[in-house]
Amino acid sequence: MRALASEISDRIFQSLPFGVLLLDRRGRIAACNRRALDLFALVDDDIVGRDVNDVLRTDDPHWFSLDPIDRLGDPDAGRVVEGRIGGRKVTFSVELAPCTDEAGATQGTLVLLDDTSRRGTDDDRMERLISLGELSAYVAHEIRNPLTGVRTTIQFVGQKLGKDDPKQEDIEAIIAELDRVEKIIEDLLQFSRPQVGTKAMTSLNTLVDRTLEALGPQFEAAKIEVNRKLRSRLPESLMDPDMIQRVLFNLITNAIEAMPDGGSLKLTTTVRRYRAGEANLEVFISDTGRGIDPELVERIFQPFFTTRPTGTGLGLPISLQIVRAHGGRITARNRAKGGAIFRLSLPRATAPAEEA
Ligand SMILES: Nc1ncnc2c1ncn2[C@@H]1O[C@H](COP(=O)(O)OP(=O)(O)OP(=O)(O)O)[C@@H](O)[C@H]1O
Ligand SMILES: [Mg+2]
Structure with missing residues (x-):
């Protein structure tokens, strides 16, 4: 089991999509992965054991220093590193993390390296x-x-x-x-995994009801009152019902988790027509919980972002992927009276989508 675990972690290390260098306290390269060698345009791994400043020559030999005093007044230091490798000009974006032993003492620095061109957007x-x-x-x-x-x-x-x-x-x-x-x-x-499987003509109202039913015991336990305002004769639309139900499940579970002391949850479905013959089907999930911290609202759809001690931070990114694969959107905002509203919007589709 242990051998398997170490083989797995080595494979992960080698195939990470960004470069990783492990430097000891004196700046000697203790380990590096394949992507780091690619970025350095070096083919073999004989840089292990060498001083990183001999491999990558920069104006700042302390660029990998974690000491905040060194970095004072220079908030971007350690973000972009420019230098030369074998006479060739290179620019990398780097992120630094301390590498500690079991007792918590710093033994070196972990450097994540990437092309500057790849930095930035969500x-x-x-x-x-x-x-x-x-x-x-x-x-x-x-x-x-x-x-x-x-x-x-x-x-x-x-x-x-x-x-x-x-x-x-x-x-x-x-x-x-x-x-x-x-x-x-x-x-x-x-x-x-691929996000969308078999699509079928589906009633969103039915999916909402099924999800509410599955979560019934949780509403009771958390003293949450549920209001349904489902539009009658909501047209059916072509979607993967299991996946869309998963999205509803994630959004409603988040609402429950935002109301640990009870509250009320409102579910509304509507059709919004925006052009002749074209329409969006929409579900609003509105809670009376603590709302989303305005400073964090930009980040809640990022993978692994969570404010909950037991959260994984994948509920919203998974939901967003599923909904995007249906050509739809999810948006979030806080309600004036407190609590959050999430809107799930799907284009109404009738003909089977063309296979790619
Ligand atoms: N209804 C809501 N009210 C307030 N904050 C919310 C709400 N829904 C989501 N959030 C915020 O967005 C974060 C990310 O949500 P997401 O569903 O992606 O992850 P999670 O719920 O923390 O973990 P899990 O992977 O178990 O779903 C939450 O941690 C929370 O801070
Ligand atoms: Mg969640």
Whole structure:
């Protein structure tokens, strides 16, 4: 198992879509991945053991320093590094992180390197994370089977112990943690898989009702009152019903999580006609929770962004991918009276979409 884990982590390290250098405290290269060598345009890995300043010559030999005093008054230092490799001019964007041992002492610096051209937009970041997602899918696949084994064994031990054994609490705690790991794996897989399967003419109202029904016990437990304002005779539209239901599930679950002390949830469906014959179907999910911090509203659709201690931060990015694959949009804003409103908007489609 340990050998497998180390092989997996080595493969991840080697196939990361950005360069990684591990520098010791004196700036010697302790490890580097293939992408870093590509970026340096070096073919073999004989840079391991060399001083990074001998490989990449810059005006600032301390560019990888994590000491905030060195970087004072220069907020962009460590962001873009210009220099020469074997006489060739190069520019990289870098991110630095301390590399610590088990006791928390800094042993060196981890440098993430990328082409400057690839910095910036959310779409770039999304693309990069999707290829990370492909990798995650591989890792998730490898972890799933042993995890099932662990679950079966633990459940077996639980049955052997007898109902009143005090150790049952520990077993429940382990199973709850296993549930959490499984949810993370499921989300990672969902994030990296193709997002849309078979489409069929579907009623959004039916999907809303099904999702509310599935979440019924949670509304009760959290003392949340549900108001449905579903437009009668809402036209059906061509969509992948499982995927769109997943989006509704993610948005409604977020609303529940935003109202830990109870509140009310309103679901509205409408049709918006914007041109002759063309229309959008819309679902509004409105809650009376704490709302979205205005400073964070730009970031909530980014993969792995979460403000919840047990969140993975994949619910909204997965939903956005699914909805975009349907040609639709999701937008979010805070309500004047407090709480958040999410709008899911899908173009009404009737003819089967052409296969790409
Ligand atoms: N209805 C809402 N009210 C307030 N904040 C929200 C709401 N929905 C989402 N957010 C914010 O957006 C963040 C990202 O949501 P997202 O669903 O992507 O991840 P998550 O819910 O934190 O974790 P998970 O992967 O389990 O869904 C949340 O952590 C929260 O800060
Ligand atoms: Mg969520």
